[in-house]
Amino acid sequence: MPRIVRFTHTASIKIDPNAPPGAPNAWPRDENGNLKVISICACGISAKFPFCDGAHKLCKEEEPGHVYEYDIQARAVVSKTPLPPEPPHEMPAESVQPDDQPGNPVKE
Ligand code: FES
Numbered sequence: 347m348p349r350i351v352r353f354t355h356t357a358s359i360k361i362d363p364n365a366p367p368g369a370p371n372a373w374p375r376d377e378n379g380n381l382k383v384i385s386i387c388a389c390g391i392s393a394k395f396p397f398c399d400g401a402h403k404l405c406k407e408e409e410p411g412h413v414y415e416y417d418i419q420a421r422a423v424v425s426k427t428p429l430p431p432e433p434p435h436e437m438p439a440e441s442v443q444p445d446d447q448p449g450n451p452v453k454e
Pocket residue numbers: 386387388389390391392397398399400401402403
């Protein structure tokens with residue numbers, strides 16, 4: 347589902363596997379000092395972006411046909427707006443090639 351996400355970063359976020367443990371940009375390590383597998387947030391509502399913090403579970407409640415806005419710190423939906431109906435999509439006649447006609451076998 348679509349959602350509105352407000353980002354305030356104005357630069358990239360660098361995670362450095364060579365940074366000393368504990369440095370702000372250090373890659374997370376396990377108790378043996380090995381680099382840990384990390385999950386990158388793809389939903390956009392993690393409070394620890396760019397890392398996943400599990401907040402994506404909220405997105406599972408999203409209903410089709412709406413745009414959601416979240417309060418990331420409160421882990422709550424603050425607005426749910428119905429999407430306007432999409433206008434019918436028609437291809438311009440000149441872009442339809444004879445092979446595109448329904449029933450024609452697909453060429454490889
Ligand atoms: S993918 Fe965004 S919080 Fe997990």
